[in-house]
Amino acid sequence: MLVDTLGRPLQDLRISVTDRCNFRCTYCMPRDIFDHDYEFLPREDLLTFEEIERLTRIFADLGVRKVRLTGGEPLLRRGLETLIGRIAAIDGIDDLTLTTNGSLLARKAAALAAAGLGRVTVSLDSIDDEVFRAMNDADHSVADVLEAIEVAAAAGLAPIKINAVIQRGVNDGGIVAMAERFRHTGHVVRFIEFMDVGTANGWVMSSVVPTSEIVSRIHARWPLEPIDPAYRGEVAHRWRYVDGAGEIGVISSVTAPFCRDCSRLRLSAEGVMYTCLFATGGTDLKEPLRAGADDQALRDIVVSTWEARTDRYSERRTEVSLDLPKVEMSYIGG
Ligand code: SAM
Ligand code: SF4
Ligand code: SF4
Numbered sequence: 001m002l003v004d005t006l007g008r009p010l011q012d013l014r015i016s017v018t019d020r021c022n023f024r025c026t027y028c029m030p031r032d033i034f035d036h037d038y039e040f041l042p043r044e045d046l047l048t049f050e051e052i053e054r055l056t057r058i059f060a061d062l063g064v065r066k067v068r069l070t071g072g073e074p075l076l077r078r079g080l081e082t083l084i085g086r087i088a089a090i091d092g093i094d095d096l097t098l099t100t101n102g103s104l105l106a107r108k109a110a111a112l113a114a115a116g117l118g119r120v121t122v123s124l125d126s127i128d129d130e131v132f133r134a135m136n137d138a139d140h141s142v143a144d145v146l147e148a149i150e151v152a153a154a155a156g157l158a159p160i161k162i163n164a165v166i167q168r169g170v171n172d173g174g175i176v177a178m179a180e181r182f183r184h185t186g187h188v189v190r191f192i193e194f195m196d197v198g199t200a201n202g203w204v205m206s207s208v209v210p211t212s213e214i215v216s217r218i219h220a221r222w223p224l225e226p227i228d229p230a231y232r233g234e235v236a237h238r239w240r241y242v243d244g245a246g247e248i249g250v251i252s253s254v255t256a257p258f259c260r261d262c263s264r265l266r267l268s269a270e271g272v273m274y275t276c277l278f279a280t281g282g283t284d285l286k287e288p289l290r291a292g293a294d295d296q297a298l299r300d301i302v303v304s305t306w307e308a309r310t311d312r313y314s315e316r317r318t319e320v321s322l323d324l325p326k327v328e329m330s331y332i333g334g
Contacts, residue, residue, distance in 0.1 A: 002062045004275075004309035010302075011233070011263035013064045015052060016333030017080065018072040019269050023101050024137040025125075026201070027165055029330050031137055033200045045270045049079070051289055053086040055267065058299050060092035062306075064265070068097045068121075070333035072269070075104040081115035088116025097121065099163070099334060103140050105148035109155040120152050121161040121190075126171040127181045135171060149187065160187045161249070166209045167194045175209075179218045183245040190236050190249035196317070197277060198328035211250035215239060218248065233261035257314030265306070266332050273302065276311035277334075278326050 002010045020040050024031040047055070056067060067087055074080060075098075088096050095118055102122040112120075122145060126132045129142045149160055162182060166172050175191065182189045191214045196203040218224060218239075227238040227247060235258060236249030252258075266274040271286030283305045288298060 002303060002306050004306055006260065006310070006312070008261065008309070009263050010059070010063045010265055010306050012066045012068070012265070013056065013059050014068045014070055014264060014266045014333045015056070016071050016267065016269045016331065017052070017069055017074045017077040017083065018046065019331045020076055021071060021073040021101070021330055022076060022103055022138060023073065023140060025101075025165075026135055026137055026170075027167060027194060027203075028197075028201060028334075029328075030200055030202070034330070041270050045286075047267075047269065047271045047286060047289075049083040049086060051271065051286070052083060052267075053090070054295075055271070055285060055289070055298065056087055056093070057090055058295055058302060059265065060090050062299065062302060065092060066095040066097070067093055068099060070099045072330050072333070073101055073103070074098055075100050075108055081108070081111045081117075084112060084115040084117050095119075099123065101136070101140070102145040102148040106144075106151040109148070109152040109157060113152075113155040113157050117157060119160070120157045121163055122149050122152070123163040123165075124149075124178075125164050125166075126174045127178055128171075128174050131171050131174060153187070158186065162187055162189045163192055164189055165192045165194055166214060167207050168209050169207070172209045175214055175217050176221050179222070179248060183222070183241065186246065188247055188249055190251055192251040193254040195253050195277075196326075197332075197334075198326050198330075199324075200328055205254075208254050210255045211237070211252040212255065214250055215248075224248070233258070233263050253314055254317070257312075257317070259312035259315045262311070268327075268332055273305060274327065274332055275305065275309045276313050277329075277332060278313035278324075279311070279332070280324050280326055282327070 097119045099121040124145045125135045127142050132142045153160055164178055194208050223242040224239040225242055227240050236251050238247055238249050240247040272282035272284050274282040
């Protein structure tokens with residue numbers, strides 16, 4: 001088993017298939033930075049599906065069992081179901097998922113499921129239409145995302161996880177309404193602490209709503225009890241409603257970091273590998289790949305990178321300078 005300097009195995013792979021997005025979530029791709037002049041990756045720099053498949057085989061051979069496709073907005077990448085079919089067929093990959101903003105999901109869910117996608121996570125930060133539109137800053141409605149969730153569930157991509165990033169003074173007033181909307185549906189809302197990813201989102205500690213506060217607000221309305229983690233390294237802490245209405249998750253990346261169990265590797269759309277969400281630099285695989293490196297040579301790069309890994313940014317957040325030139329979430333993939 002391939003392990004890093006802290007004994008953490010390589011198990012999860014997040015593949016960003018595009019750095020582009022049709023939303024401009026204020027906490028991720030603020031419009032004043034990601035504007036008309038912003039230079040996204042040129043098409044020829046994106047890894048092709050063949051290249052992604054080849055690298056994923058190498059990662060799977062080294063222990064990766066879970067693959068999540070992300071971005072940017074992954075459903076903007078044309079023909080994504082072809083890539084899903086290729087990854088689903090790789091020996092060792094037993095969990096293939098996708099994180100999406102839901103805007104194109106209703107149209108594509110059936111094809112994605114048919115190609116071999118297991119589940120989807122849909123991001124939805126509020127069920128208040130005005131708040132949601134202000135947050136996505138691209139005029140997308142709550143109704144469209146809710147419809148996409150139902151279509152995806154009907155296509156077999158359930159149970160669906162719903163990611164909600166909570167920011168104080170922005171959408172924290174809707175936490176209980178969000179929980180209520182998804183009680184009794186079988187879908188699981190995961191409340192996420194606003195993170196200091198990248199440098200564009202103007203993060204300050206005071207805008208983080210600690211998950212302890214999120215849980216206590218919901219618990220005051222409908223009592224909750226903790227559920228044991230399903231596996232080591234599970235990112236979300238799970239809670240179930242005592243009345244049997246389902247469960248929620250909370251992702252406490254800021255107030256209760258989980259670096260010691262972090263087994264995730266990220267591959268950017270242009271083939272740079274990152275061993276931490278908060279990395280300032282990565283290891284390029286595209287250049288050797290396109291220069292004709294064989295599988296063993298690519299494998300050696302992955303092995304030496306993972307074996308040298310020391311990342312534990314979230315546990316060191318208070319010691320590390322917040323001015324680091326960290327890569328953006330929309331580039332590295334959430
Ligand atoms: N566009 C897709 C979407 O929004 O689901 C996939 C990519 S997005 C970067 C993946 C996840 O990261 C989303 O659930 C998003 O809400 C979350 N995210 C983005 N910026 C974040 C931040 N600063 N803190 C916490 N979560 C963030
Ligand atoms: Fe796009 Fe997702 Fe970032 Fe929102 S969170 S801007 S939908 S990549
Ligand atoms: Fe993993 Fe880095 Fe997040 Fe820690 S800060 S959990 S090492 S991605």
